[in-house]
Amino acid sequence: MVLVISGVLIGMGIIRETLMGYPPQTERYQLQIQLTEEELENILVLHIIDETDAEAFGVPESPPEPVNYPPANISKVSLGVHGKYLYVKFEFFGELPEQKEDQIVKITAVILLDKDCNYSTGWVGIDAVIGLVIEWDENGQLSYGFSMVYNIPDTPNLEDEQWAVQQAVDAGYQINLPHMGGPGYNYFVIQIPMDLLGLQSDKQVIMEIHAEAASVEYEHYFFDSVKNSQYNYEGPGQQYGEALKITLP
Secondary structure (H helix, E strand, O other), X not given: OEEEXXXXXXXXXXXXXXXXXXXXXXXXXXXXXXXXXHHHHHHXXXXXXXXXXXXXXXXXXXXXXXXXXXXXXXXXXXXXXXXXXXXXXXXXXXXXXXXXXOOEEEEEEEEEEEOOOOOOOOEOOEOEXXXXXXXXOOOOOEEEEEEEXXXXXXXXXXXXXXXXXXXXXXXXXXXXXXXXXXXXXXXXXXXXXXXXXXXXXXXXXXXXXXXXXXXXXXXXXXXXXXXOOOOEOOOOOXXXXXXXXXXXX
């Protein structure tokens, strides 16, 4: 499936499923960041405020009337580097639910990362897919995962999204990520190993950052892509929706 936002294309499809991680992230497999909240706050020095939610009301397969869903409405994303890790914090206007709500079946918060600002590498430039998936089964049982799929093979075609991401997964380029927060909180922090992505401080990257909620009836019950006038990027060939170009701290 291809998602259209403000006339720009973003592929989705298999992304939500692959981010669940392998093995499935039950309590047994949850990896915790070994830092205190105070230490993390000192590390997170780049803050991107989401300035508008207009795109939440203009995506396909969404309700006919605008919906505001705070648990998937991003207020701020913060980044910082410590040692060999990149830390990213998502903050939301509402608490990520633990208990199933009647209409909601899945919540996703994702970074589509172009690590080298090069559209000829990865899937239309996307080299890694990073983030959180929360979902409930038919009995209301919660499962969730923090995961990264990386080394996505090169293809310039939007239609190759499922093939490209699945190729990376099948080749073993998927890891579960240590985190803090998540369901039961209005934020989460993920710890990303920079060596696997060839990243370092002061390197420029392009990111598309979004969160969404799916309901029984609507695939995109609510959608919010981070937009910020200081970092918005609309370079030639850019196909990531509301892209941000930043320099890693």
